[in-house]
Amino acid sequence: MPQKDTKSPFYLWSVLNNRCPRCREGKLFQHNSSFNLKKNVIMHEHCQSCGQPTEIEVGFYYGTGYVSYALSVAFTVSTFVAWKVLIGMSFDIDDNRMFYWLGANILLLAITQPLQMRLSRSLWLSWFVSYEKNWKNKPIPKHERMIPEQQHSL
Numbered sequence: 001m002p003q004k005d006t007k008s009p010f011y012l013w014s015v016l017n018n019r020c021p022r023c024r025e026g027k028l029f030q031h032n033s034s035f036n037l038k039k040n041v042i043m044h045e046h047c048q049s050c051g052q053p054t055e056i057e058v059g060f061y062y063g064t065g066y067v068s069y070a071l072s073v074a075f076t077v078s079t080f081v082a083w084k085v086l087i088g089m090s091f092d093i094d095d096n097r098m099f100y101w102l103g104a105n106i107l108l109l110a111i112t113q114p115l116q117m118r119l120s121r122s123l124w125l126s127w128f129v130s131y132e133k134n135w136k137n138k139p140i141p142k143h144e145r146m147i148p149e150q151q152h153s154l
Contacts, residue, residue: 020049072116076105
């Protein structure tokens, strides 16, 4: 009898839902709420499903600053285009719509920052850990640069 082909979740779904990039099942973060600012970026040490370490090496998540910056720029450009299309904008001295957009954009960036922090971590990890279809049968490769005493020291 042929085996049933179980469909794996899509890459985008797993990144947006903060799932492990290796199995796309386990949760990356210990708390579900992005807006609990004290516990926003506390991650599990290992995936609860497949055991994939979430911190591959010391200082691994420093690169998420670049990802967060790119997400912020993309968000700002998209709000600018939406504002320009829906409300309109001119660069006339007497027209204050540019400043209204700027204020709204800053407010929206501040509100969505916790979500962007989680998304940037999820994206960053997914670029370094590839999806393994048969993760139940394949062991996790040992990372040579990980020193347990230095984990979470920052």
